[in-house]
Amino acid sequence: SGHRLRLLTWDVKDTLLRLRQPVGPSYAAEAQAHGVQVEPEALNQSFLKAYRAQSRRFPNYGRAEGLSSRQWWVDVVKETFRLAGVHEDTVLSLIAENLYRDYCSAHNWELLPEASETLSWCHQQGLRMGVVSNFDNRLESILVHCSLRHHFDFVLTSEAVGVAKPDPKIFKTALRLGGVRPEEAAHIGDDYSKDYRAAREVGMHSFLLHTPGQSTQPEVPPGHILPTLSRLLAVIKKG
Known part of the structure; x- marks a missing residue:
């Protein structure tokens, strides 16, 4: 890609955590x-x-x-x-x-398969990480209780920022907090329009967590689809 990734932003619900x-x-x-x-x-x-x-x-x-x-x-x-x-x-x-x-x-919450391991690996690679989630302000304590909060430099909820994904403002806020240019950042989420497309519209890289069996998504190159979270490791190594 010519730009090394320095920041990863993460959706939470159905990307890292799901309801039990x-x-x-x-x-x-x-x-x-x-x-x-x-x-x-x-x-x-x-x-x-x-x-x-x-x-x-x-x-x-x-x-x-x-x-x-x-x-x-x-x-x-x-x-x-x-x-x-x-x-x-x-x-x-x-x-x-x-x-x-x-x-x-x-x-009421459980981690998705490979969530913890993937976040730890990304952290060890020296990547900065943040959360960008259409969630209310309980998210901080949910992440603490599920032992995920320590992976993240910042947690942005739509309630705190005042706009929800796909609004570009929430992604631009994340880029500012991460101190990176859009091309040095990637967003990971499970929703085509709110996660994948919205992040790309502000110039970020983007990966769609898309478990096999879900309906196919329009215009997402196969290289941008994560059938499992751990696929991200291979993608980042290659980049």
Whole structure:
């Protein structure tokens, strides 16, 4: 490439960490602890509806409208249960607060295969690393609890920056914090438009984590596709 890579930026959800189970079973278990029975599948469906509606109405955790992400999520959880037929507000407030706190901890998250090893290897190569994620401000503590935070020089969330990927501003902020030119940086993520294409549009290199079996992506050269995270090692060595 003519430019040695100096900075790697990483997406987190479904790139480095994923939920151990869908939200339905987690939400159902929390409800059951309060004596409320709801089918996990019903909660999966109503969560998608509630999340999409809230995201349309208050993009990026309502930051522009002065909402806290905590309030944003509490409202999503309550609406999820209301759509599934649960309406007792006192119980819903308890459930929502508990879930908000639980998703901060490690027990709802697991590392993707090879995440830890790949980050350690990149770190040993002397690469600077940062996170660029459409996430709320709980991400710092999630990364700490999952023993990943120490790999990163900085963690940029869409809530903190005030814009979400694919907005170029979040990538430009990462380049500034990393102290590099775009051609000296690469972004790794699992979403074609928010990760792969958005990073390329600001002039960065980009790699798409694309596990076999997913539908094929438009215009992504095979050399830019990572079937597993460890493929990155070969790519960087070659560069």
